[in-house]
Amino acid sequence: MGYRIQRVEEEIKQKLYSAMQKDLMELNLGIVTVSKVRLTPDMRIARVYVTFLDNKESPEKCVERLNFRKKHIRFILGKSLHIRHIPELEFYYDDSLDYSERINKILNDLKAGGHSEE
Helix, strand or coil: CCHHHHHHHHHHHHHHHHHHHHCCHHHCCCEEEEEEEEECCCCCEEEEEEEEECCCCCHHHHHHHHHHCHHHHHHHHHHHCCCCCCCEEEEEECCHHHHHHHHHHHHHHHHHHHHHHC
């Protein structure tokens, strides 16, 4: 992956995080964290991976709300990004945190089970 793509991914990530904190509070998504942004090689599509904290709705419902508002989010992004073409946005729930928590729980359960046998 080229340096320019990585730089634009990082800039999109920062600008989206800022937009989520200021301009999109009305969505009531709790604390939205943009965990990563992946651009296609032609930089036309940005896949945005997000997590949610302090939210009462399911992550799938929250992602659906973001995708419903993606044209508005892209407009906000376009005002602060200085690139020729603002990529189309696709939002996805980043379940890697959930996955790592499940693995830690399994490991802790195994560790606790191992100590009780000694």
